[in-house]
Amino acid sequence: MPALEIAYRIRHPIQLELTLHVQGFTVLLGESGVGKTTLLKALAGLVPAEGQPFAGMPPEARPAGYLPQHFALFPHLTALGNVEFPLAHLPRRERKSKALEFLELMGIPELAGRYPRELSGGQGQRVALARALAREPKLLLLDEPTSALDVATREEVFGEVLGRLRHLNIPTLAASHDAWLAQRADWIGVLSRSGLVQQGSPPEVFAHPATLETARLVGFRNLLEAKVVRQAGEFAYCETPAGTLKALGRNMRVGQGVVLAIRSEDVSFGGGENEVAGVLTSLTAEGVSFRGRLSGAIELDFVVSRQAQDRLRLQEGQGLEVWLEPCYLHVIPG
Amino acid sequence: MISTARTLGANRWRVLREVILPLAAPGLLSGTLLVFAHVLGEFGVVLMIGGNIPGQTQVISIYIYQLTEALRLQEANQVALIVVALAFGLLFLIRRLEARWKSHQTAS
Numbered sequence: 121m122p123a124l125e126i127a128y129r130i131r132h133p134i135q136l137e138l139t140l141h142v143q144g145f146t147v148l149l150g151e152s153g154v155g156k157t158t159l160l161k162a163l164a165g166l167v168p169a170e171g172q173p174f175a176g177m178p179p180e181a182r183p184a185g186y187l188p189q190h191f192a193l194f195p196h197l198t199a200l201g202n203v204e205f206p207l208a209h210l211p212r213r214e215r216k217s218k219a220l221e222f223l224e225l226m227g228i229p230e231l232a233g234r235y236p237r238e239l240s241g242g243q244g245q246r247v248a249l250a251r252a253l254a255r256e257p258k259l260l261l262l263d264e265p266t267s268a269l270d271v272a273t274r275e276e277v278f279g280e281v282l283g284r285l286r287h288l289n290i291p292t293l294a295a296s297h298d299a300w301l302a303q304r305a306d307w308i309g310v311l312s313r314s315g316l317v318q319q320g321s322p323p324e325v326f327a328h329p330a331t332l333e334t335a336r337l338v339g340f341r342n343l344l345e346a347k348v349v350r351q352a353g354e355f356a357y358c359e360t361p362a363g364t365l366k367a368l369g370r371n372m373r374v375g376q377g378v379v380l381a382i383r384s385e386d387v388s389f390g391g392g393e394n395e396v397a398g399v400l401t402s403l404t405a406e407g408v409s410f411r412g413r414l415s416g417a418i419e420l421d422f423v424v425s426r427q428a429q430d431r432l433r434l435q436e437g438q439g440l441e442v443w444l445e446p447c448y449l450h451v452i453p454g
Numbered sequence: 455m456i457s458t459a460r461t462l463g464a465n466r467w468r469v470l471r472e473v474i475l476p477l478a479a480p481g482l483l484s485g486t487l488l489v490f491a492h493v494l495g496e497f498g499v500v501l502m503i504g505g506n507i508p509g510q511t512q513v514i515s516i517y518i519y520q521l522t523e524a525l526r527l528q529e530a531n532q533v534a535l536i537v538v539a540l541a542f543g544l545l546f547l548i549r550r551l552e553a554r555w556k557s558h559q560t561a562s
Contacts, residue, residue: 164461179460192458196476205472206462255463 121306124259124291128171130155130162138316142259142291144306145282149296149325149337154311156295160186160261163293173259185252185290189263191244193236199223199247200232206254222250226284241268242277249281253288260285262294266301275300299339302326310334328450332379335452340381341421345454348372356451362417365394365444369451377454384411386448387422389432394444396420403436414440480555484548491544494537 121144130136136155140148150156162169164186165179174182193202203219210218223229226246236244245268252260265281266274282304285292294301302308302322309319310333318330329335335343346358346365356369358380367380398416403424410429414420422442424434434440459469497515504511506520514537521530 161457164457166457166461178465179457180463180465182461184461186458186461188458192455194455194459194473194477205459205464208464208468251462255461 122289122291124173126163126171126173126293128159128162128169130158130167130169132168134158136315138311140293140309140316141307141319142293145286145292145294145304146307146309147294147296147302147305148309148311149299149302149334150311151297151333151337154313156311157189157263159311160263160293160295163259163261183255183258185255185257185260187245187248187252187260187262187265190268191236191248193239193244193248193251195236197235198232199228199234199236199239199250202236202247203251203254206251219250219254222254223247225253225288226250227280241270242273242281245269245277246281249285253290257290260290260292262292264296264298265294266296266298279304297337299337302338310337329381329452332452332454335379335381335450339383340450341384342380342382342387343452344380344418346378346380346451348374348376348378348451350374355446358451360418362396365449366446367394367444367449367451368447372451372453379452379454381450381452382444382448384421384423386445387420388443388445389424389428390443392443393446394449395441396444397439397441400434400436400438400440403434410434414442480551484551484555487544487548487551491541491548494540 123141123143125139126142127139128137134155136159148156148159158167161167163174164184165174165177165182174184194205197205200216200219200223203222204215207215207218220229220232223232226249228243228246228250231239231243231247239247245265266278269277296302303326305322307319308322308325310317310325312331312333318325318334325334326338329338329340332343344360346360348356349359349364350357351372351374354368354370355366356372357364357366358378360380365380369378372378396414396416396418398414398420401413401415403410403412408426410424412422412424412434414422420442424432456469456473459473464472495515496513500511500513501516506512506516514533518530518533521533
């Protein structure tokens, strides 16, 4: 898998210093405003920065392909003209055939004659990617690649693009706050205001978020404050307003303040350990499933599948017991 | 778009020539035509510092003024009609250009 080490220091417009491993398709996860875009721009040479790789080179000399959030296609050029732009060093005829090759690489040779205004979001993205790839970059930078796509179709649209990118074997860094995209990454870096807080493979980051912010970014909606009362093997017993809960966490100190995190999808109705009781305060349809809220000693957000709802027949206002399986309840140091 | 063009290997000069100028061209052209139409009707400044030498510094507005002064109203009307037609034609052209430019800019 293609890999690259990035060590950068940015002073302006925000202070940022980090070393990040880029491996295959890497997602830089972070909330808006933490400097994801700034880092990409710095790597592309558009924001002054110190570090490796490409230190001190002007943007036009850097072997980096940069895809801005809204693609920035040239509106006065056709798709083919756009892809020809970075190929200006070639003779005219060769330029055209080469540009067509890159459009074919993204699976859209039939769009060559269209102007950007005649392209859909997903098509525009592919043209912009073909254009960025025409530079034959050593590093590909994607800024929020899924934000301009419809949520309903992005899995299909970007999923295919991702498959094509993987074939090219170019280390890719995508800035995003999209947990869906992060799940498909080879490597994840989590950026917060204080810098890079965690990096690792998706299963690692998704299952063991190192900080509260990471937990939120990777989709944990239930974050409960707790205190460790006992550590036993890979489980920690933690005191919460809802009683003592057993949760997954190693090497915790007794008395330590922690946060217990569980995904809404992992709240179970089938019995087991860690029973929590309360009142169902809201239940709303969300696509084919339902999202509910349980209020009691603690507040819990949970998801009920359609099949489970057919069986349970939950109604707002009723009393309800749920179970937080210890293997899905993670301890995060507070 | 300008900075993206830089990352695509274009230096400042190429960005100006191939991105900025083509995109600014409709604006530049309609601006030029507007100024031309305005200057066509210029009166005061020319009268004061330009003098009124036929074939050299005589302009159409002052020509009309002179004809009116000399009570050659028929001729003055005819010349004025030419100016009106010219102004109308120019404005029409500018509007057409702007409309076309706008339809190019808006995404589908």
